[in-house]
Amino acid sequence: MLRRGERVWLNAAVALVYAFLLAPIVIVVLAALNAGAYLRFPPEGLSLRWFVAFAQSRSFTRSLAFSLKLAATATVLSTVLGTMASLWLVRFGGRLRTTLRILLTAPLAVPGILTGIALLIFFYALGWGKTGFGGLVIGHTLICIPYVFLITSAVLVRFDQSLEEAARNLGASPFATFRRVTLPLIKGGVISGAIFAFVTSYDEFNISLLLSGVGNTPLPIQLFDYLRFSFDPTAAVAGTISIAMAVVVVLLTQRLVGLESLYMGGG
Amino acid sequence: MASLRLQGLTKRFGDVVAVHELTLEVPSGELVALLGPSGCGKTTTLRMVAGFDVPTRGRIVLGDRDITADPPERRDCGMVFQHYALFPHLTVEQNVAFGLEMRGLRRPDVERRVGEILERVGLGGLGRRYPRQLSGGQQQRTALARALVISPRVLLLDEPLANLDAKLREEMRFYIRSLQREFHITTLYVTHDQAEALVLADRVAVLMNGRLQQVGAPEEIYHRPRTPAVAAFIGLTNLLPGRVTGRSGERLVLETPAGTVRAAGAPDLREGMEAMLSVRPEHIELDRPGEPASRDGVNRLRGVVQERTFLGSLIDFRVDVGGGVLLRVQGRGGAPQRVGEQVSVSFDTTAAWALPRREG
Incomplete structure (x- = not known):
């Protein structure tokens, strides 16, 4: 039990943390609603x-x-690839498990700008200079995979494989087993991973900066270009739209996977 | 219904031999218990039958079909897992319906058969619940229903009662037995609990260190163990080393550190062989000393009570009969003997069982 004095301090600390986290958001939203020109x-x-x-x-x-x-495409690709990678790694990785896990999550540790430069050089080496949408999709998928992979793996590690054996025993093919048993039980992790991937791609700046071209400009890059020349509240509006989207995504996660996935043991 | 035959089944994990040359038949409609301590290879055997582990060598034949290479979904084995493995995202009904749906049955047939089996296992009315809303016993029944509803050719049970409390376990033993009889289904039942195996099985197969030690009716396994390891594993017993010195009619005569004993014995025991004598504590009687040498059909030894433990309906004695041998004796609740008292220890020559002393 906390004593009264301690509780006051704790509340104050929590309030400060929230203020610290929320203040920028409030400022952006208010700036977007500004009637003035700057x-x-x-x-x-x-x-x-x-x-x-x-x-x-x-x-x-x-x-x-x-x-x-771009975010939708990268989300679909990274969710499929990341889920497949974690399924294989958790189940059959063997001695390669640690090495492969580090490689798959490397994009989290390597600064984005380096990944971007590496991709740029790679594309040029392939003679594939003007990559446009395709190049951006590859780059974004690359940095989204770790999120899907990590979250799905966390769920899979706790997954009781005798459930799959039971399904096979009852006559389900490997594919039917995946569709009827495995996927429903890990879907919480897969959906959370997909949402993280979407937000990550939507926010990504570094890789987009290097790989985007004329007519292929994601919003963060457009915002950056815009702010270099004009300093009006349109930028804050773009920020506000992003914030609104993030809120929707959080609510959606809660709705789709929140409580339910905690219940299901596996998911 | 079909018989299940395992022929020279061997499983190696790297250098470890989990199951060695196992040959065993489960006749049609019988329940065979595969009994052994943990790590003896019994679960691995079951998993090979179900198709989850691939045998290194040997064959598995179900009825007249060799299923060794078949994938699990085409084996027609119903399995009850140790932790039940009920699908947590499906209701009881959906769990039980799963196997029927995979077989492509039409909706009305699925519903009818699910309803019937749930009634049969006493879960009528609980079909809409999720597994987490059921008690351990109800989960167990759901798992049984799910395995039985597909009318498998063989039923595989992996320590099905290990997770129930003692009282429920006792109840479920008889329940599983009656269900198995009613469905007349060929059953392989894996357990480490000898009481369970003796109660449930038509025949018991004792597996140790991946090797089959003995197969036989429960009485035979209990009273006529073929190796010291089996004798020690099944029930309580006193094991005395000895040497066969002769025969007296039907009985063997053995010289033991505690004196000369006559006993029934395995047929392959010959004069001069080293043997092990097994005498169950419940077959030994304690008397006041006085009556002298052995009467016909009864062995009689002298001893001193070393320990006396009250167990409720029984009293557990340890009696020093000389030669460094402590015999464990179970006397009835009111047995009057006290620690330090001189006693006479007697047991029928038929209750003493001599078996060859060899490693096994």
């Missing part, structure tokens, strides 16, 4: 005019759409 805080009156400006800017809407398409 990106600044506190706002000079409230208005939605910069939201309208964002929606009317072709370069912003196009890069938003591009970012969403």
Whole structure:
């Protein structure tokens, strides 16, 4: 039990942490609602005019759409690849397990800009200079795989394989076993991994900076280019949209996998 | 229904031989218990029959079909796993229906058969529950129902009662037995619990260090063990080293450190051979000393009570009968003998069993 004095200090500390985490978000949102012409805080009156400006800017809407398409593609690819990798590694990795785990999660440890440079050099070496969407998908998938891999592995390690044996024993083919037993039980991990992958891809800056080209500009790069020349609240609007998306994603996770996956033991 | 035959089944994991040249038949409709201490290879054997482990050598024949190379889903074995392995994301009904659905049965047939089997195992009305909402005994019944509903050619049980408390375990023993009789299903039952094996099985196969020691009816295994290891593993027994010095009618005469004893013995024991004498504590009686040499059919030794332990309905004695031999004796609850008292120890010559002394 905490004594009264201690509780006061604890509450204060928690409040400070939350303030520290949430303040930037509040500032971005308020800046987006600024009625004035410049990106600044506190706002000079409230208005939605910069939201309208964002929606009317072709370069912003196009890069938003591009970012969403890119993130969706990278999410699908990295979820499939990361899940397959963790299934194999957890079950059959043997002596290679540790080495392969380090290799698969390396993109987390290597600075993104280095991964980007490496990919750029690699693509040029292949004579595949103007990679556009394809190159970005490869780069994003690469950095998304570790999230899917790690989360799915954590779930798989706890998975009771006698459940799969029971399914086979009852007449299920390996594929039917995966579809009817394994996947439903690990889906919490797979969905969490996919959501992480999506957010990671949507936010990715370093690799996008090096691999994007004309007409292939993800939103973060567009934002960066824009801020170099103009300093108006449109940038804050882009940030606010990202924040709103993150909130939706968090709520979705809660809804899809939150409590249920805790219950299911395996998932 | 089909018989299950294991022929020269061998399994190696690297340098470790888990199962060595196991040949065993489970006749159609019988329940054979594969009994042995943990790590003896019994679960590995079961897993080979189910198709989860591939034998290094040997064959598995179910009915007239060699299933050694078949994948698990085509073996038609129903298995009950030690921890039941019920699908946690499916209800009891869905768990039981799983095997029928995999066989492509139509919905109405699936529902009818699931309903019937759930009634039969006493789970009618619990079909909509999830496994986590069931007690241990109910989970066990669900696992049995799931394995039986597909009408498998053989039923495999892997320590099915190991996770139940003592009282429920006792109850489930008889329950499984009656279910097996009713379905008349060929059953291989793996257990380390000898009481379970003796109660349940038509025949008991004792497996130690991956080698089959003895196969026989429960009485035979209990009263006529073929190796000292089996004698020591099944029930309580006193093991005395001795040497066969002659025959007296039906009985062998053995010289033991505690004196001369007459005993029934394995047929392959010859004069001059080293032997091991097994006498169960419940077959030994304690008397006041006085009555002298052995009467016909009864061995009589003199001893001193060293220990006396009250066990409720029984009293457990340890009696020093000389030659460094301590005999364990179980007397009835009211046995009057005290520690330090001189006693006479007697047991029938038929209750003493001599077996060849060799490593096994």
